[in-house]
Amino acid sequence: MVLTDPTAATSDDAAGDDPLVIAGHRFGSRLILGTGGAPNLDELERALIASGTEMTTVALRRVDPTAPGSLFAVLERTGIRALPNTAGCFTARDAVRTARLGREALDTPWVKLEVVADERTLLPDPHELLDAAEQLVDDGFVVLAYTNDDPVLARRLEDAGVAAVMPLGAPIGSGMGINNAYNLAMIVEQASVPVVLDAGVGTASDAALAMEIGCDAVLLATAVTRAREPVLMARAMRHAVEAGRLARRAGRIPRRRFAQASSPSEGLADLGPSPAPGAASPDAVSPWPTSSGGPPGAALSGPPPGIASSCGPPGAALPDAVPPGGASAGGPPGAGASS
């Protein structure tokens, strides 16, 4: 008998039957890799290829005739679609103008709309963002809006007609992961356009977590381009996004406080009478130093060392952090209507 695993598709076609759809365009990869921060174009090109991404963000800056190489040539060689952004804009006016320049430069109506409030946090300015989104949608743009992890603002942007909402996990470039998994889950639950986690990802588990929470895609740059080994991290992110997506579709088990045996309790062998409590056989040597006091189990009453402490903020340890409606406990895969 030959056993085949229908879900054992390779990375290349894992998304074949599960595409990301934004504004009617299908993407096989749910990872959007930004081009910012790479040490050089060579490394960037290899990371882009390793990530499997099909869309990458670019900024618009004054031409620099002394700059080595051509980003445009990298995009051409790799065939990766470019998504111009409005990074560096603090007002709706500037963002709209920059979006129009991006449309002109790349001949695309798609834009990653980014209107930030200040240099220190680079957090989106809700008022200017919404204003710019409305203007750009009116002007025929396909707007992918970088936004706060605020369900209300996400809804307002959707009402304005954006093609995707892109809440942050944490501030741009901070690598802090997902600071408010609860809000992110709310955004996912209410959205009828794709939700793309944008900003804050520090390592692969952050990307997987975003997908497990139900995001349709992950957009990241710094986590790859400023990693010690960008190409390796690009591969890690590719697999993390795929793993997180598959886990979301598969449906995680509910959390429970106590153990639930996975082996049957019936049919156990009769191995003779148990020794009386406390009467350890003479040759049994306890591996536990008596000085620690109490049974071995006592050592497990606290969080396992090296887990809670190494994972950043407390919320990071709660992948399904009680999404409203218990979506984590096996809701339909990709419950969001976006894909």
Add this chain to the structure above:
Amino acid sequence: MRPPPLRRCAHRRQGERVVSVGAPVRITVNGEETTVPPGTTVALLLDALGTERRGIAVAVDGEVVIRRTWSERSLAPGEAVEILSIAQGG
């Protein structure tokens, strides 16, 4: 980022009829003041700068000049030209 220097006079393109009449036009290109011959269009300016035309966009006084009008849009005194290209960015 330093704006690019103007390498040669904007109207000296081969085969181009010299239309300069009158005083040079003082404009700003990517933040740097410069002068171009009267009648210089966006297209002529780009030629003079030797700018790669793919992946770029031009704005004059904040308004985007769409690509197909580059050869029609001439630059007036005091105007600020921004020539932008795609760059690495998240």
